[in-house]
Each structure stands twice: as structure tokens, then as C-alpha cells.
Amino acid sequence: MPHYSLGLLFGALAALLILAAFFAGSETALMSLNRYRLRHRANAGNRAARLAEALLAHPDRLIGLILLLSTIVNVATPTLVGLIAFRLGGNFLVVVGVVALTFVMLIFCEVAPKTFGALHPERLALPAAYIYTPLLTLFYPFVWATNLLANGVLRLLGVSPQQASHSLSSEELRSVVAEAGAMIPQRHQQMLVSILDLEKATVEDIMVPRTEIVGIDVDDDWDKVIEQLRQSQHTRLPVYAGEIDRIVGLLHMKRVVHELVRGDLDRESLIELASSRDAYFTPSGTTLNTQLVNFQRDKRRVAFVVDEYGDIQGLVTLEDILEEIVGEFTTDPATMMHKDVHAEADGSFVVSASVTIRALNRSMRWKLPTDGPKTLNGLLLEFLETIPEPGTTLKLADYMLEVLQTGDNAIKTVRIRPPPPPAPPAASSPKSRRRAERG
Numbered sequence: 001m002p003h004y005s006l007g008l009l010f011g012a013l014a015a016l017l018i019l020a021a022f023f024a025g026s027e028t029a030l031m032s033l034n035r036y037r038l039r040h041r042a043n044a045g046n047r048a049a050r051l052a053e054a055l056l057a058h059p060d061r062l063i064g065l066i067l068l069l070s071t072i073v074n075v076a077t078p079t080l081v082g083l084i085a086f087r088l089g090g091n092f093l094v095v096v097g098v099v100a101l102t103f104v105m106l107i108f109c110e111v112a113p114k115t116f117g118a119l120h121p122e123r124l125a126l127p128a129a130y131i132y133t134p135l136l137t138l139f140y141p142f143v144w145a146t147n148l149l150a151n152g153v154l155r156l157l158g159v160s161p162q163q164a165s166h167s168l169s170s171e172e173l174r175s176v177v178a179e180a181g182a183m184i185p186q187r188h189q190q191m192l193v194s195i196l197d198l199e200k201a202t203v204e205d206i207m208v209p210r211t212e213i214v215g216i217d218v219d220d221d222w223d224k225v226i227e228q229l230r231q232s233q234h235t236r237l238p239v240y241a242g243e244i245d246r247i248v249g250l251l252h253m254k255r256v257v258h259e260l261v262r263g264d265l266d267r268e269s270l271i272e273l274a275s276s277r278d279a280y281f282t283p284s285g286t287t288l289n290t291q292l293v294n295f296q297r298d299k300r301r302v303a304f305v306v307d308e309y310g311d312i313q314g315l316v317t318l319e320d321i322l323e324e325i326v327g328e329f330t331t332d333p334a335t336m337m338h339k340d341v342h343a344e345a346d347g348s349f350v351v352s353a354s355v356t357i358r359a360l361n362r363s364m365r366w367k368l369p370t371d372g373p374k375t376l377n378g379l380l381l382e383f384l385e386t387i388p389e390p391g392t393t394l395k396l397a398d399y400m401l402e403v404l405q406t407g408d409n410a411i412k413t414v415r416i417r418p419p420p421p422p423a424p425p426a427a428s429s430p431k432s433r434r435r436a437e438r439g
Contacts, residue, residue: 006084006087006088009080009083009084009087010084012080013077013080013081013084016073016076016077016080017077017104017105017108017109019069019073020070020073020077020105020109021108021109021112021113022113022128023069023070023073024070024109024110024113024117025113025114025117026066026117026124026125026131027063027066027070027114027117028113028114028118028121029116029117029118029120029121029122029124029125030052030055030056030062030117030125030128030129032121032125033052033056033122033125034121035056037122038052038053038056039053046126048126048127048129048130049126049129051129051130051133052125052126052128052129054133055129055132055133055136060147060151061136061140061143061144061147062132062136064143064146064147064150065132065135065136065139065143066132067146068139068143068146069135069139074105077101077105078098078101081097081098081100081101082094082097082098084097085097173196174193177189177192177193177196178193190327194324194325194326195325197324198287198288198289198292198324198325199287199289200287201287201288202284202285202286202287203282203284203287203288203303203305203314204284204285204305204313204314204374205288205356205358205374206320206321206324206356206358206359207284207305207313207314207315207316207320208314208315208316208320209313209314210244210312210313210314211354211408211410212354213312213314213315214232214237214238215237215238215239215240215244216228216229216238216239216240216251216270216274217240217241217242218239218240218241218248218267218270218271218274219241219242222266222267225267225270226260226265229253229256229260229265232253234253235252235253235254236250236251236252236253236301237250237251237253238250238251238304238315239251239270239271239274239275244312245311245312247279247304247312248271248274248275248279249274249275249276249277249278250274250278250279250302251270251273251274251277252277255273256273279304280298280300280302280303280304281303281305281306281312282294282303282304282305283306283307284305284306284307284313288321288324291303291316291321292321295318295321300318301317301318302315302316302317302318303315303316303317327363340352340354341355341360341363341364344415347417348416348417349364349416349418350404350413350414350415350416351376351413351414351415351416352376352412352413353376353377353380353410353411353412353413353414354375354376354377354410354412355375355376356374356375356376357369357370357373357375357376357379358370358374360376364418366399366418367397368396368397369396369397376411377410377411379396380396380401380403380411380414381410381411383396387406387409387410387411388403388406388411389403389406390403390404390405390406391403398419399416399417399418399419400416400417401415401416401417402414402415402416402417
């Protein structure tokens with residue numbers, strides 16, 4: 001056996017310990033990488049990220065390579081320690097050397113590097129990709145044989161060796177957005193979550209109810225029609241004959257404003273202008289994301305919501321869906337107050353009963369039940385099973401509700417007293433503890 005100097009042997013031992021620490025830390029770092037951040041960096045042209053992504057595309061090969069190399073190191077290291085210890089002090093020192101090696105490898109070659117790799121994966125994994133890529137090519141025959149046997153064992157145990165999917169569900173993506181913290185501004189987080197919520201809500205949840213649709217009845221007195229056109233604040237108005245189900249069409253105000261100013265508009269030309277743009281209908285169960293796509297595809301901005309019998313239940317606009325994402329256009333985002341909600345000095349809120357519960361919960365951060373009727377009026381009527389008298393008070397989901405006004409077989413306005421916010425835990429100072437003890 002060649003007689004190497006102790007300096008050379010200690011140098012080889014230090015190199016083996018460094019390699020053991022590198023293999024342990026880089027394995028943890030590579031497996032801890034954020035795959036989506038890695039893909040972003042790879043798409044941005046980072047070569048190390050592209051190499052790491054290619055290695056992680058076949059994790060069985062990468063793990064096989066790392067374990068093969070670490071096994072070689074872990075077998076050679078104790079042998080070298082035994083040789084050094086025997087040279088220094090004989091058989092007794094061999095036992096001491098093995099015990100010392102166990103402690104050193106546990107702390108410096110396992111726990112410390114793996115902890116660093118888990119906490120700072122990119123700092124270790126990306127440089128390691130430059131090393132593992134050529135090593136994988138060099139040792140590929142051994143890695144292939146090892147993986148063949150390992151995958152065979154997994155199949156015997158009923159485990160597929162195929163790589164697991166890293167795609168995210170909408171709920172998982174919602175958690176990612178919530179955990180982004182300061183990386184994404186709070187308002188942007190709310191908008192992203194609102195986009196994900198579009199697949200849960202339907203047009204029925206946000207539509208203007210049938211009874212509140214503002215339109216032109218061509219059977220009305222003509223002077224009343226003209227006055228309604230002059231005072232209208234809407235760009236588009238439904239035109240119907242007698243009742244909303246007998247819809248004529250949708251009238252765009254810019255097409256009648258000149259005739260209206262000149263006084264040349266008559267009933268026949270109004271019907272002709274309205275009927276030139278057919279009404280657009282959508283089923284009440286259509287999800288908001290689907291309706292948004294339909295609006296874009298059909299180049300429409302307004303749709304009448306119909307039930308299974310074809311009766312008009314309400315009206316939904318493109319702006320209504322966009323407000324689900326960005327909030328009310330006509331309300332200061334800093335106030336977060338819905339346009340149909342008015343705060344009172346005593347802490348209560350006067351609310352229009354036609355407002356949808358979904359919009360109320362979102363804007364006021366309330367938790368009124370949403371698994372039944374869509375509007376506050378519908379919720380109260382379902383709970384009371386009758387049209388209440390003004391002054392009727394009830395408690396619903398910890399909210400005190402008082403009916404203020406009724407009319408036309410419906411509730412018009414309601415006063416809501418939300419439950420008080422939970423009190424913060426009191427500071428437990430020595431002085432307060434002494435008071436509690438005396439009390």
C-alpha cells in the first residue's frame with residue numbers, strides 16, 4: 001500500500017467532507033426550488049435556471065446521480081479517517097476517529113448544508129446545476145441502471161414513477177396570492193382574487209333586478225317618453241311595449257340625441273332605432289367568467305338575464321362584471337362603501353334592499369348568508385315568509401336587521417347593525433394583574 005503523507009491524507013479528507021456537504025445541501029436546494037419562479041427566470045434567459053429546470057424535469061435521474069456520488073463519498077470518508085487515525089495512534093484512535101467523524105458529518109455535512117439549501121435554495125441550486133449537468137452525462141449509464149431497478153421496485157409497490165404535476169388549482173392559486181404579502185399590493189391582490197371568484201358567481205348574483213330595470217315603455221304617453229329620454233343618465237336604455245318581457249330592443253342614446261334636440265323624434269322612429277339592435281339574452285346560471293367572454297365575443301355590453309321559462313329576471317352589463325374585479329367605478333376605493341349603503345352616526349347602516357348580498361359582503365366585509373336568495377330583499381322575505389311591516393326587527397347571522405320601508409310587495413330599505421368587532425386581547429401588565437387579584 002502506498003505510504004502517503006499525513007498532509008495529503010488530511011487534504012483528501014477535507015475535500016471529501018466538502019463534497020459531502022455540497023451533495024447534501026444541493027439536493028435539498030434543488031428540491032426546494034420554487035418551480036414557477038424557476039420557470040420565470042428560465043424564460044428570462046437565465047442559463048443556470050434553464051439547466052436546473054432541465055435537471056428537475058427528470059427528478060429520478062437527478063436524485064440517482066446525487067445519491068451515487070454521495071454514496072461514493074460516504075464510503076471513502078470513513079476509510080480515509082480510519083487510515084489517518086491508525087497512522088496517528090493505532091487501533092484505539094480509529095474508534096475515536098469514527099465517533100468524531102460521525103459528529104462532524106452530521107453537523108457540517110448534513111444538517112447545516114441542508115438547512116442552508118432549504119432557506120436559500122436559489123443561491124445553492126443554480127450554481128450546482130452547472131456541476132450536475134455534465135456529471136449526469138458522464139455517469140448516465142450508472143444512473144440509468146440504478147433508476148431502472150428503483151422504478152421497478154416502485155411499480156411493485158403500486159407507485160407510478162412518473163413525475164407529479166405541479167399545476168395549481170384555483171384555490172391553491174388563491175393561497176399563493178394571499179401569501180404574496182408586500183410583493184403584490186393589497187389592492188392588486190384583491191383584484192386577482194376577484195378574477196378567480198368570477199367562476200363561482202353567476203349573472204344572477206350581480207344583475208339589476210327586473211323591478212329596477214330603467215327602460216322606455218313605448219305604450220306610455222309620448223310626452224312622458226320624451227321627458228324620460230331627456231332626463232336619462234344611462235347611455236343605453238331597454239325599449240319595451242307594455243311590459244319588460246315584450247322587449248323591442250336596446251336604444252343607444254347617441255343615436256337619438258340629435259333628433260331629440262331638434263324635436264323630430266316620434267314614436268315610430270324611436271321603435272325603429274331600438275329594434276335595429278336586437279336584445280341580447282343570457283341564462284341566469286351563466287358564470288361571470290363565461291359571460292365576460294361572451295360579451296367580448298359578441299361585442300355586447302348589456303344582456304337580459306332570463307330564467308328557464310324565458311322570462312326576463314334582470315339585466316347585467318359589462319361594467320357590472322368589471323366592478324366585480326376592480327370595485328365600484330362611482331365610489332372612492334379608499335372608502336370601500338357600496339353606493340346603496342349609507343352609514344349612520346350610531347354605527348348602523350341604511351341599505352337598499354335591492355342590493356345583492358354578494359356585493360354587500362364584498363364591499364362592507366360582512367358575512368351575510370349567500371347560499372340562498374341573491375338580494376337582501378329576497379333573504380329577508382325567505383326568512384320571514386311574509387312581507388313585513390316597517391319596524392320589524394330580526395337577527396340574522398349575528399346581524400340585527402330592521403325593516404324601514406316596504407312597497408310594491410317588496411322591502412325597500414333596511415337598517416343593519418353589524419356585530420361588534422372582536423376586542424383585542426388586553427395587555428397583561430403587572431398593574432392590571434394586581435387589580436384582577438384584588439378584585
